[in-house]
Amino acid sequence: MPTYKLTYFNVKGRAEPTRYMFALAGVDYEDERIGGDKWKALKSTLPLGQMPLLYVDGKVFPQSNAIHRYVASELGFYGDTALERLEVDVIMETGLELSPKVAGIFAESDDAKKAELKKQLKEEHIPKTLEKLEKLLKENNGGKGWFVRDKITVADIGVFNMFFDFLPVVLGEQIDLSKFACVKGVIDRLAAEPKIKNWIDTRPKTTM
Template sequence: MPAYKLMYFDTKGRAEVIRLAFAAAGQSFEDKRFPLSMEEWQAVKPTIPQKQLPCLQVDGRLIPQSGAIMRYVAREFGLYGDNNDENTRVDVIIGTAEDFLKNAFALRYEKDETKRAELKKDLEENKLPQFFSLLEEILKENNGGDGFFVGKKISLADIMIYDITDQVGAAAKLPAFPPKLGGLIDRVKNHPKIKEYLAKRGD
């Protein structure tokens, strides 16, 4: 079995969905977190592909790009669906999530307080309800919405949507979840291995 080392900063950010995927798989990994002071990271940066984090080390091989890493981990541990149709369904949900995340990132990086307030209001009143409604419809296409986004078991799609609601919820007021989506979020949180990880994470 390879040794896995995930390198990122000491925050959730783009690495948390990868940490959650490792947790769901029951796979141990070294969770290397560089202090946000950046000094240690600046010393290591020249040795990292594309000079950015997150980066996953698999034995001696380094994999950059958060999207590539999360898909690698999902494929490696059976979190990417059982056939091409299911793989594609996971990709559709990831793409839908990434479209939405552009709005969340715009809020995170906006420095002007007036513009930030406008973006936050639009996120809470328009973008989040639209996103949740879209996810509800996608979820209902599989087992009436009473299971997971893909097939009959948890996948990267479920983990990513849970992580987005968790992280965005720390920065903005979430609207009420539609019923099926709310049920899914609870199932992900209560997945035994994820529940154990979240208890250790402590928030």
């Protein structure tokens, strides 16, 4: 197994799905969190000037979703066949459809417009995405298990991270999953997985 170092700001953000996979697989890695002057010095040396970064045996790689997929593939969270990987990607891309909506909120400086975008996110975009995810989930084992076949994949972890960690921070409230029982089941079961629970209980406490 290679040595891994994950470098990011001291937030969950774009690094957390990979941290969850390391936790779930029980793989040792260096969880490097940087900021301030260290970040200023590092930025100009980076492949794309941004984080997160994954160092694999000392070689550095940017782009969070590429990192998640690589780690998933290495640690057994990316399906066993090309078709399963396609299924995983369908779920991940469906969840990620929310990202531009959230980016729009972060980019908006006018308070009233920001509030309107948050309202749209909460009342339109999130329910629409949850409806799609619920439908896709029900196509596998009637929605009673994980998103793809019978194993936890990065699809489950990505959805978990989006609705458990990320969107509650954006909206300042928990996401209402009451109409999406199958997706809620995935999130509740992942939160209760002993290694995930242990990571949540022991990880650095951060606001986002």
